[in-house]
Amino acid sequence: MIPVFDGHNDILYRILQAPEKREAIWLTGEGKGHLDLPRMAEGGFAGGFFAIYMPSPHDPDADMDAIMDAPPYEVPLPAPLPLGPCQAIAVELSAQLIWMERASGGRFRIVRSVAEIEAARAAGAIAGIMHMEGAEAIDPDCEALYLWHAAGLRSLGPVWSRPTAFGHGVPFKFPSTPDTGPGLTEAGKRLVKTCNALRIMVDLSHLNEKGFDDVARISDAPLVATHSNAHAVTPSSRNLTDRQLDMIRETKGMVGLNFATGFLRPDGRRDPVMGWEAILRHLDHLIGRLGEDHVGFGSDFDGATMPDGIVDVAGLPRLIDAMRAHGYDEALLRKLAWGNWIGVLRRVWGG
Known part of the structure; x- marks a missing residue:
C-alpha cells in the first residue's frame, strides 16, 4: 500500500465538539466522521497536519451547508474572534492532540522535524504535525508564537476565512476570484517574518489574493497551500488562480489537493455524487502548472463533504487506484501521496 501524507484534517x-466520546472517535471509531486510527491504518494514512481551529459562534442565518448547496452563493463571514477565548480553545485542542499521542499506544506520534516523520514511518506510527488554521490564538506582537513553537507548532495559517489581526481570508463564494479584500496588516507581516525565523510553515489556504501576494513578497520560504484546488477548473474563491500557482512553483512550494466537493466540482455544488473526473482534472491542472514535485493531498477530512469515491480515510487506496488508471505511474503516485510533502517540509524546516 502506498503511504499517504495529508495536508489537512479537522479531527x-x-x-472538541464531543470530548466525552474521544476514545470512540479516535481509538476504535464510532462509525461517524472521516478519521480514526483503525480506518487510517486501512487507508494507508501515515502522516499529516492536524489543525487547531477556533470555531465561530453559530449563526443560524449563515448556515454554510444550506447556502453552499445552491450555487451561486456567498456565505457571510463571521466576525473576528477575541484573543483570550481563542487561546483557551487552542490550549484545549493541543491538549487533545497530546492525548491522542499518549492514548495511541505508539501508533501515533507528534512530530517536529522531517527526521521525526521518517522515524515514525520506520516504526509504523502515524506522524502528526501540530498546525493552526487561523492565528487567532497568537497576539499581534507574536510573543505567543514562541511558546507555541516550543510546544510543537510547525505550521500556521494566518486566517481561516474570517478576518484576524493579521489579515483577511476569502469568503466561501462561488463563482468568485480570491481577490476579495485588503492584504496583510502590519501584524500579519510581522507574523510571517517571525514564522520564517522559527521555520514555522505559513499556510496560504483561506488567505485572500492580496494577502497571498504580501506573503510572497515577505517570506523567504517556499509558498504552501495545504488544502486548495485550481481556480481554472472550479471558480471558487477558495481555489488558486494560475498566477498564484505559478508563484508557488517559482518558490518550489506545494499545493495539497482539497477533497471538499464544493471546491472540486466545476458547478460548485457540494453533492458527493461526482465520480473521479473532477478530481483528476484538478490534479492534471495542478501538476501541469506546478510540476510533479509540488502537488500532494490536502483532504480536509472531518471538515468537508467528501466525494462518493473516497467517503473517508479508508477510501484513499480507491483514489490512488483511480489515479493509476488515469495513467499516473508508480513513481508519480508515490510523490503525490507522500514524497512531495516530505520534500517541501525539508525545504521549509531544514534538515
Whole structure:
C-alpha cells in the first residue's frame, strides 16, 4: 500500500465538539466522521497536519451547508474572534492532540522535524504535525508564537476565512476570484517574518489574493497551500488562480489537493455524487502548472463533504487506484501521496 501524507484534517474540532466520546472517535471509531486510527491504518494514512481551529459562534442565518448547496452563493463571514477565548480553545485542542499521542499506544506520534516523520514511518506510527488554521490564538506582537513553537507548532495559517489581526481570508463564494479584500496588516507581516525565523510553515489556504501576494513578497520560504484546488477548473474563491500557482512553483512550494466537493466540482455544488473526473482534472491542472514535485493531498477530512469515491480515510487506496488508471505511474503516485510533502517540509524546516 502506498503511504499517504495529508495536508489537512479537522479531527481535533470533532473531538472538541464531543470530548466525552474521544476514545470512540479516535481509538476504535464510532462509525461517524472521516478519521480514526483503525480506518487510517486501512487507508494507508501515515502522516499529516492536524489543525487547531477556533470555531465561530453559530449563526443560524449563515448556515454554510444550506447556502453552499445552491450555487451561486456567498456565505457571510463571521466576525473576528477575541484573543483570550481563542487561546483557551487552542490550549484545549493541543491538549487533545497530546492525548491522542499518549492514548495511541505508539501508533501515533507528534512530530517536529522531517527526521521525526521518517522515524515514525520506520516504526509504523502515524506522524502528526501540530498546525493552526487561523492565528487567532497568537497576539499581534507574536510573543505567543514562541511558546507555541516550543510546544510543537510547525505550521500556521494566518486566517481561516474570517478576518484576524493579521489579515483577511476569502469568503466561501462561488463563482468568485480570491481577490476579495485588503492584504496583510502590519501584524500579519510581522507574523510571517517571525514564522520564517522559527521555520514555522505559513499556510496560504483561506488567505485572500492580496494577502497571498504580501506573503510572497515577505517570506523567504517556499509558498504552501495545504488544502486548495485550481481556480481554472472550479471558480471558487477558495481555489488558486494560475498566477498564484505559478508563484508557488517559482518558490518550489506545494499545493495539497482539497477533497471538499464544493471546491472540486466545476458547478460548485457540494453533492458527493461526482465520480473521479473532477478530481483528476484538478490534479492534471495542478501538476501541469506546478510540476510533479509540488502537488500532494490536502483532504480536509472531518471538515468537508467528501466525494462518493473516497467517503473517508479508508477510501484513499480507491483514489490512488483511480489515479493509476488515469495513467499516473508508480513513481508519480508515490510523490503525490507522500514524497512531495516530505520534500517541501525539508525545504521549509531544514534538515
